[in-house]
Amino acid sequence: MAKTRRRPYSEQRPQDLGGGVWSVPVPIPGNPLGYTLVYAVDSPRGPVLVDAGWNHPDAWEALSGGLAALGLDVAAVRGVVVTHFHPDHAGLAGQVKEASGAWIAMHEEDAALVRLMHRFAAEEHASFQSDMLRRAGADPGEVGEAMGTRPDPPALPDRELRDGDLVDLPGRKLRAVHTPGHTPGHICLHLEDADRLFTGDHVLPDITPHIGIYPYDRDDVDPLGDFLDSLNRVGELGLLDALPAHEWIFHDVAARAAEIRHHHEEKLIRLRTLMAERSRPLTIWEVAAMMTWNRPWDDLAPVLRSMAAGEAAAHLRTLETRGLIRRVPEVDPVRFQALDS
Known part of the structure; x- marks a missing residue:
């Protein structure tokens, strides 16, 4: 199998x-990720795409031109399976559908979120974000x-998938594996x-x-x-060989999955220890500020701090579920405190 390392x-x-x-x-x-790897899988009735990329003219030119360079016509695409609803994966699915008549499929839980997004006005989204940040303890300024x-x-999906469903790909066996976490309806294929x-x-x-929880509390x-x-x-x-949406193709997905799990388990242990050393309950924002990120908290742009807070909140929720910390009742902003081990 061809394999690449991360390059610009x-x-x-x-x-091929x-x-x-x-x-x-x-x-x-x-975006620092640089690009999404969109995959095409051949079938006698036309290729099916796995993801589609960000909705932008340069992205569309890269997708349609890249398929043409491989001898594939975007107008012949049979369908687009979206691994999850984020814009760097689902953004161009609608344009592919317009060019080819292709169906769009995603897991039913992400499909429900997309329907909600279509009903949610931009002003409502801003109000939602503002209140969420306030309840997390962000500085008002x-x-x-x-x-x-x-x-x-x-674009709204035409088809909804559940765990174990086979994608409509004649002559091949492409099965949806529900892998929630990054989004509720994330699927591997x-x-x-x-x-x-x-x-x-x-x-x-x-x-x-990124594994976050929204709203944070x-x-x-x-x-x-x-x-x-x-x-x-x-x-x-x-x-299995892994064909990810970013970075590069690699061998033995199970080994890498074990590494990622170990990373998060260590992060949970460190966080529980840090919280146990504090004499008072902490807000989500305070917890995020004391966690380790790819750069110091003071150097993170405000938008990146909000993403870090979402990830901190997800770790807090797991510790809470495991009975290692507790949520202080009836306080605003919400606060958490370590329990005696």
Whole structure:
């Protein structure tokens, strides 16, 4: 199998990966990830894409031109399977559908979120973000700067998938594997006739995907716990080659899934220890500030701090679910405190 290391987008090229599978790098404007790897899987009735890339003219040119360079016509695409609803994966699905008549499929839980996004006005989104940041304990002067802009919602799916469903791909066996965590409806796609797994953002070769909880103070979900369980499930699929949505193709997805799980378990232990050393309950913002990120907290831009707070909240929720910390009742901002071990 062809394999690449992470290089700038300018050095990326469409690739024939063999076995009727191709990859096309599609740029993500203004994002340090650089690009999404969109995959095409051949079938007698036309290729099916795994993800589609960000909705931007440069991205569309890269996707349609990259497919053409591989001898594929975007107008012949049969369908687009979206691993999850984020804009760097689902953004161009609607344009592919317009060009080819293709269907769009995603997991039913992400489909429900997309429908909600279409009903949610931009002003409501801003109010939601502002209140969420306030309840997390963000500095009032920082709330406005920490609010990100909402991208346009992706196209509504035509088909909804559940765990174990086979994608409509004649002559091949491409099965949806529900791997919640990064989003509630994230799926990996197991190409069973080739021992390959399209991992989306669930398992990446070098970085770990963002696992956040929104709003930060929800107490009815545990996305990090779901993610850790999903990593175990992927590991049980056996020895598979991983075709991720970012970075590079790699061998043995189970080994990498185990590494990522270990990373988060260590992070949970460190966080519980830090909280036990504090004499008072802490806000989500205070917890995020004392965690380790890829740069010091003081150097993080406000929008990145808001993402860090989402990830801190997910770790707090898992610790709460495990009975290692408690949520202080009836306080605003919400606060958490370590329990005696």
